[in-house]
Amino acid sequence: MNSIATSRSPVVLTLTLNPALDHTIAVSELKLGEVNRALSMQADVGGKGINVASCLADYGVPTAVSGLLGRDNAAQFEALFAAKQIDNRFHYLDGLTRINTKLVDRATGETTDVNMPGPSLSADAIAQATAHFEACLDALLPQAGWVVLAGSLPPGWPAEIYARLIEAVRQRGGRSLLDASGAALAAAIAAGPDIAKPNRDELAELVGHALPDVDAVVAAGRKLLxxxxxxxxxxxxxxxDGALFLNREEALLAHPAEIEPVSTVGAGDAMVAGIVAATLERASLKAAAQLATAFSAAKLARLGPHLPAPDEVRALAERIRTTVVA
Incomplete structure (x- = not known):
């Protein structure tokens, strides 16, 4: 598989309505209710769509970003976009972008998230922001081709916003990938994105029953398709348990890579980036499963939304094992 040649024109637009500055604090062993001594602290820009764009940029895919950004702490976001040549199309708001805290337990490899809710906007402000996003689609589609709609909604936003934007993408000749949860996922699935990437719990909530094993996930996925x-x-x-990749012809289980995790934060977002990269490369479902899993595994070894060099990611992809699901 070859990475996408770098170009000034974005081929992917990601939308992040609820970005964050992620303060990741590592401790040797997290003890609740006690004083914990930090081993390290790192501040990274975050938000699912931003993480996706950052990983795509590391792989050489020209990417644009949009969403909502607070002016008072925008500098770190803007520095990332400049460093990775990501086209900044954000809608700016007064005040701060939310700040999330992530506690990494080095003894277990687990991460505990404390996430802020995000900005509360009036109905008029939401309408203005939505008009800005649709203007971004007018400017970038159909040349960009793909739009990634990812992450939680700030307080007060209608659950149908992703569904509305999926339809707007389709009308402009683009294709969409959805990574959402809850009511926003349910509404947007009905609008018909080209690709959706829920986790097992999100899919279980969507279909209304537990998915205790791989067979149950496969059955739910096939019914959804x-x-x-x-x-x-x-x-x-x-x-x-890995990740299931399903279309109407095939179902594959991609097994996890054997990677010692530094942090699990953003691994799912890296997988989304790998799915998009594989789609741009016109990869088979198996090759897409391998590349997307390699993106996720490579991210596990790093703090922040970053990947190693593309050759390393592709070499890791070749080692990812997949199994055909009956």
């Missing part, structure tokens, strides 16, 4: 004609591919991340 059957009931949603516009949905072409479904990817379900399952943590230590």
């Amino acid at each position: 059957h009931d949603t004609p516009a949905l072409r591919t479904l990817v379900v991340s399952m943590g230590g």
Whole structure:
């Protein structure tokens, strides 16, 4: 598989309505209710769509970003966009972008998140921001081709916003990938994104029943594809059980790579970036599963939304094992 040649024109636009500055604090062993001594602290720009764009940029895919950004702490976001040549199309708001705290337990490899809710906007402000996003679609599509809609919604935003934007992408000749949860996921799935990437818990909530094993996830995924004609591919991340990649012809289980994790933060976002990169390369479902899993595994070894050199990611992809699911 070859990475996408760098170009000034973005081929992917990611949308992040609720970005964050992620303060990641590592401790040797997290003890609740006690004083914990930090081993290290790192501040990174975050938000699912931003993480996706950052990983795509590391792989050589020209990317643009949009969403909501607070002016008072925008500098670190802007520095990342400049360093990785990411086209900044954010809608700026007065005040701060939310700050999240992530506690990494080095003894267990687990991460505990404390996430702020995000800005509360009036109905008029939401309408203005939505008009800005649609103007971005007018400017970038259909040349950009792909739009990634990812992450939580700030307080007060209608659950149908992703569904509205998926339809707007389709009308402009683009294709969309959805990574959302809850009511926003349910509404947007009905609008028919080209690709959706829920995790197992998000899919269980969507279908209304528990998914205790891989067979149950496969059955739920196949029913979702059957009931949603516009949905072409479904990817379900399952943590230590790997990830399922399904379309109407095939179902594959991609097994996790053997990587010693530094932090699990952003691994799912890296997988989304790998799915997009593989789609741009016109990869088979197996090659897409390998590349997306390699993106996620490579991210596990790093703090922040960063990947190693593309050759390292591709070499890791060749070692990812997949199994055909009956």
